[in-house]
Amino acid sequence: ALFYFHDASSFLLVYAATAYFFSHKMVRLVLLTAPIASILGGLALGRAFGWWIRSIVEFRPSIGQIWQNMWQFGAKDDKNFNNNKSDGKKKSNGKKDVSKQNGGKKEATASSGSKVFNTTKIIIGKLLRVGLGLYVAQTYVKPRGEEFHKTSREKAEQMSHPTILFKGTLQSGEEVTVDDYRDAYWWLRDNTPEDARIMAWWDYGYQITAIANRTTIADGNTWNHEHIALLGRALTSPEKEGHRIARHLADYMLVWAGGGGDDLAKSPHLARIANSVYRHMCPNDPTCRRFGFTQQGQPSEAMAASLLYRLHSHGKPGVEADKNRFREVYRSKYGKVRIYKILSVSKQSKEWVADPANRICDAPGSWYCKGQYPPALQKVLAEKKDFTQLEDFNAKKDADSDYQKKYFENLK
Template sequence: MKIKNIFTKENFLNAVKSVGKIRPKTSHTSILTIIALTMILIIAFAIRLFPMRWEIDPTTGKSNLLLSEFDPYFQYRFTEYIVKNGFIAWAWPNPWNDTQRWYPQGFNVAKGAFPGLPMTAAFLYKIFSVLGVGIDLMSFCALFPAVMGMLACLAMYFLGKDIGGTPVGLFAALFLAIHPSYIQRTSLGFFDDETVGILSLIVFAFLFLRAIEEDRPLNSTVKYALASGAFLGYFCASWGAAFYPIGLTALFVFVLLVMKRYTRRLLLAYSITFGLGLFIAINVPYLTPNYLTSTAVVAVAGVFSLLVLAEILNAMPTRRWKAITVIVFLALVVTVFAVAWQMGFVRGLTGKFLSVVNPFTRAESPLFESVAEHRISAWGTIYYDLGIGIIFSVAGLFFACGNLDNKNLFLLVFGLTSLYFACSMVRLLVLMAPSYSLLVGVGVTGLLRPFYTLLREPPKLGVKRKFGLERVGKEFSGAAIFMIFLILMTSIAFPMPRVYRQVYAPTTISSGSLSLVPDRPVQEWIDMLYWTRTRLNATTVVCSWWDYGYWLTALGNVTTLADNATVNGTQIQNIGFIFMANETQAIKMLKRYNVEYILVYTTIKTDGSWAGAGGDEGKWIWMAAISGKDRERFISQGLISESDMWTSDLEKIRQTFGNLTLGTNWHDSNNNGYYDSGDSISSNLRGQNTVLFKLMRYAVERWLQEQGKLTSLSIRIEPYFEEAYIAGLTNAQGYYGYVPLVALYKVNYPSES
């Protein structure tokens, strides 16, 4: 056969047609689903990159990505250590004791931090480096949360699809993508545990629900149970909130037992999931085998015992033997638990976890109360976060109750428990995001389904009757669908303060930690950290309030006394004492730590008055309350007299140091309960004699002097302190009228005679 007979026009066209036949057959519904899901993922990723606007230098066009908030800088430092030294170098053979933190004892990272997020980021960064992607670690960590947020939306689609079908999956993914609290915790630079924690929670729920499905082969159940156990273990290694999925699953299985839905597959899936998950957890150096003795994990063992009991009862031939078995079992469980509790083998909830379950215990800890995200969520806060979507989430609860299969039962337990914890603590609003998104998806789909069904019905001809029900027309269904769509749009498109504001804001350090969105990047903190990094040694001890510890260590490369880990309450009390005492009292405590520099941060208006926009002028009351909690210790150690030492009572603190602000009293002339222009103010000499007031006020007067508004300084900080560097002195304009000042002072100790 000649070649020209092979390569003919007819043969070529037939070949092209054959290629077209081998393409996969995809329905229009599947194509639309893929397009919708892709758009949701793009929205989820893009909206989380909005803070990048403030990370781009307008003069050069180059980006300098930084992390947001405070904790992410520790996660970055941990990740950097792993990248440089190896994946297990932080724990073995010589555990990493970070001596630049919590001086002088340092911080044992292996015993004090979750390794899940840093190890994940370091592993992925290594892969990108091998592939030749040129990106620095800081930029990689800044982008990491946005990617995890997008992947969580993808996982949410599959979980929602399993619970209520494709529409539920799409709506759930969409609402998770635009959930304000979740956006805040996964936006550019928020490199913290929640980024992988929420993703792990969603994937874990998806896998566990598949593992307990009765219509799956046994080997499929085992595979899904192993996978869910692996993700549970990863969650435990990544975030302290792992008690939530552990308790949630145990409660869900307990409810299944109460509703007489026990199956052997449930016992198998539960055993494998928690067996593997807890095995991984106890091998995390921070958790250790003691993790098994916590109350939440003991509850898992209790539910497992009930599952075993249910299996035994199924094999019992008579009711008599079943009753005897139950009585013996309950007596045995109560005895074992009581003995274990008395001997100290079972640990109750303490600290942060107890305060979540019982929010009223927080009043006992000023340190815990001083953190804004640890406070109880007001209903207004919850509505502000969820918006009008609350209506659809309530509808979702209704539809889930109407079809109470195992998956909808899990959704109910998930939704109600996460609502409780979200109300208990502002920070845990993010924990409610997945369940809320699922409930909204179920609610919207349930409301739309009957109207959509009516629209698809063919038109029917009929005779109008004088009496009887008339058929609802398609125009009514169309109007109902349009109204639901309109309500959804008011929840998504218009509430700029809820969604748009969460992302269209700079990272915390790029905003100078100001409590407002500036019109341009704030340089003061960045300048200060550059100064310490280039002028001071890594071993130089700097005292500041604990809020700034991570910044000073990770970016400023100096040694600090405390940071946001708050692992040593006594040391934080000592720092509070340093700032609220006078110089002669504070210098004794500074000497204990060999502090070389002390740093304060204040915000002022352009007239020189306090702005209260995120500086220490708004944090002083907590410095006093936290240090006042241990009043007797400071007195007994001879640091201060009993008459001079304050208490932890907030009202008494205001009376002592200033009821308007530090160093200033106001008198309610109008008896209206709040300060206004008609009230008189006076100086509070006790407040003005504190170390904090003098160091802040000195920085303010130096700024006024630089602007030509003041000729001489009224504040004297000698002989114990001297100005080292004040960032912001040349900033005359400020940011919308607010000027941040970061002031660093050298400590001079009196000569010992």
């Protein structure tokens, strides 16, 4: 289809170029390349298979060619029929020239040898093509096809299973069902006021909203990078500073603990997001290398002082959350989730945020009304620098270029 420029082929080319361009701008948009990649891959395989078939049977497997061959075959039959009739008339009118017949026999004998040779060569060539095609299919196509099918099935099964409920094995070897996350959300639903606000990393926002039926500070639909950065700042700042922010936004804090991909494992990423807007978090270090684990597996000084580390590791030797600011109210059966009540919550900020008069609606009486941060956080918000995302097509190329340059240099 791509070798003949028409509406269909031009659409494929434009689609491929557009998907390629935007997938380079935003990683998520790589999904746009899936359909065109499948189409172009199918065209390539179809061309290869068609060439293989034509090289063997000397026939183009297409409906148009079949129809054309049928008409040509019918026309040849008519021509042969007419020739036979004229030959019959010639035979009845006179005798054949004997000398011409003898000459024709000699020419036929000479050409028959070359025809046999050519036929043998063609047969051998076709057999070699068949063998080559079968070898490629057996050696490369079949194993990769089976591997692709197996991987697709495994991914489908993994994605179809609930991620908050899984099997685990205790140190004693006993296999158990770990239901910590759902139990924690149910605890929030049954033991907190209906207007309670839960601060947690945005990954769990939808689960808190759907299962616990409580308001969460952020979820997977929070497109405001600066808001996510404020959440990251509260979690990765020193405990005292983190509490000053949290008390104006939430009533409870939920932390994933227990190892694996818990909040502490994610915390360096949280610090980088916070620093992308609040540059004092990691001065002159866009990737926040000072926030993480040392080579000995111990938390760095910045991590050990952070609010997230205090809540995550509360109760371990040498680690205690400030009891005047946070009180642990729930710990799941296997320690995967810990919930803390935030003490000294600002009632003034909570009432101000809940007041409909302080919401910004896109039109009078509209259902779409954005909330605002309470006035008590304005000093914190004044320290932010709006982040220019790489996916922002309208941003100038030189906007915040030094930060972006250092960020990618540090990733090397």
